[in-house]
Amino acid sequence: MKINTPQSRKKLLFLGAISLIVLAGAGVLGGFLAVALTASLNNQPPAPLETVQVLPSTQPVPRATATAHTESTSIRPTSTPMSPPTPTLEPTTFGLSSTPVTDTNATPIVSTTLPVLSFFEGPLLITMSVQGRPLHAYRFGTGPSSRAIIGAIHGGYEWNTTTLISRTMSLLLENPQWVPSNVTLYVIPIMNPDGYAAGTDAVVARMNGNLVDLNRNWDYQWQMTATHGTRPVKAGTAPFSEPETRGIRDFISQKKIEAVIFYHSALGVVFHGANSESSQTYPLTQMLSDATGYPIQESIPGQITTGDAIDYLSEVGVAGTEIELTSHAEVNENEFQRNINGLKAFLLWVPEIVTATVASDVTIGARVWVTYTIQEGDMLSSLALKYSTTVEQLQNINGLSDEDVLYVGGEILVPKSNE
Ligand SMILES: [Zn+2]
Numbered sequence: 001m002k003i004n005t006p007q008s009r010k011k012l013l014f015l016g017a018i019s020l021i022v023l024a025g026a027g028v029l030g031g032f033l034a035v036a037l038t039a040s041l042n043n044q045p046p047a048p049l050e051t052v053q054v055l056p057s058t059q060p061v062p063r064a065t066a067t068a069h070t071e072s073t074s075i076r077p078t079s080t081p082m083s084p085p086t087p088t089l090e091p092t093t094f095g096l097s098s099t100p101v102t103d104t105n106a107t108p109i110v111s112t113t114l115p116v117l118s119f120f121e122g123p124l125l126i127t128m129s130v131q132g133r134p135l136h137a138y139r140f141g142t143g144p145s146s147r148a149i150i151g152a153i154h155g156g157y158e159w160n161t162t163t164l165i166s167r168t169m170s171l172l173l174e175n176p177q178w179v180p181s182n183v184t185l186y187v188i189p190i191m192n193p194d195g196y197a198a199g200t201d202a203v204v205a206r207m208n209g210n211l212v213d214l215n216r217n218w219d220y221q222w223q224m225t226a227t228h229g230t231r232p233v234k235a236g237t238a239p240f241s242e243p244e245t246r247g248i249r250d251f252i253s254q255k256k257i258e259a260v261i262f263y264h265s266a267l268g269v270v271f272h273g274a275n276s277e278s279s280q281t282y283p284l285t286q287m288l289s290d291a292t293g294y295p296i297q298e299s300i301p302g303q304i305t306t307g308d309a310i311d312y313l314s315e316v317g318v319a320g321t322e323i324e325l326t327s328h329a330e331v332n333e334n335e336f337q338r339n340i341n342g343l344k345a346f347l348l349w350v351p352e353i354v355t356a357t358v359a360s361d362v363t364i365g366a367r368v369w370v371t372y373t374i375q376e377g378d379m380l381s382s383l384a385l386k387y388s389t390t391v392e393q394l395q396n397i398n399g400l401s402d403e404d405v406l407y408v409g410g411e412i413l414v415p416k417s418n419e
Pocket of ligand 1: 154158263264265
């Protein structure tokens with residue numbers, strides 16, 4: 001996958017992505033990343049959204065002006081531009097195969113119906129927003145423990161969460177070893193694309209196309225009128241009345257996602273979900289606080305938080321955390337590094353309760369394969385010897401490449417002993 005930066009670059013149009021034009025080299029990741037990096041090094045403002053955005057199939061409905069809340073346009077003043085920048089990286093499958101990758105040199109040892117996935121896949125369409133914009137996810141890794149990070153649930157008001165995630169995705173593509181073999185990470189850069197396209201203020205750009213606050217629309221102590229600080233905000237006509245919240249809820253459920261980080265701005269703290277018994281929200285949040293340096297905060301003064309995403313998720317058994325960046329501006333290097341530390345810790349995190357989402361026994365050929373927890377000192381070669389198989393077979397069945405590293409505590413499939 002290491003390819004030289006090409007001499008020429010062309011503009012390519014990708015349907016179905018928020019940032020539809022990515023300057024990239026002729027089919028190479030190197031050029032793709034180089035352009036993103038060049039743009040950020042030169043500090044060039046990203047292209048205005050309207051020049052790169054392809055109109056969604058459904059014509060956006062003009063936004064109603066928020067006449068109900070004229071007292072303030074912003075709870076926290078921002079120095080950000082009126083339009084959030086286009087994410088520097090909405091990766092496409094360009095240069096990255098989303099088709100199953102197998103070792104073409106090796107004759108398949110087993111015929112298996114298990115998919116052998118490549119490290120990266122995307123964009124995956126989750127659903128469409130109220131105004132017809134796509135919600136996209138990207139997959140990194142292939143392990144049985146699925147996790148997710150989600151940006152811009154509050155749209156353009158918290159646009160810096162999306163640029164943080166874009167930069168994070170670039171690093172993940174360069175450092176696939178950060179994702180342990182037992183983990184799959186789903187990345188959703190923009191949960192609220194209508195708000196993202198609507199500027200940066202708290203009244204309109206925080207909300208979705210129905211002017212609903214998507215972090216008040218979940219089925220946990222839901223009320224039709226909620227607050228942002230002390231300001232009333234719309235929570236929808238019912239829990240999950242909004243397509244964006246339904247889409248993310250269903251995606252988390254379908255992908256059996258065990259832990260989620262929602263990025264927000266700009267309180268500079270972390271929050272845990274409401275239920276400490278049915279999920280690992282407390283230990284996850286404590287771990288992330290330690291890794292990032294953001295203190296844990298218990299509540300927001302004056303705010304009645306109803307219909308909150310991580311409260312709902314923690315109740316249904318998904319460990320959820322909110323990380324609040326410290327400002328509404330682009331994160332600086334120091335804060336970016338704190339969040340990379342947090343992400344790495346999130347990827348290596350082992351929940352205290354082993355959930356039922358680990359791979360179950362599978363029959364391949366004549367043998368049953370079972371989950372094995374990696375011990376200190378294990379190597380594929382030693383495991384192959386121990387379980388009377390081959391390194392290639394272990395790699396094929398677990399979707400591992402030569403570059404993949406085994407992590408103590410991670411899980412892979414091995415043939416069941418015949419004893
Ligand atoms: Zn927020």
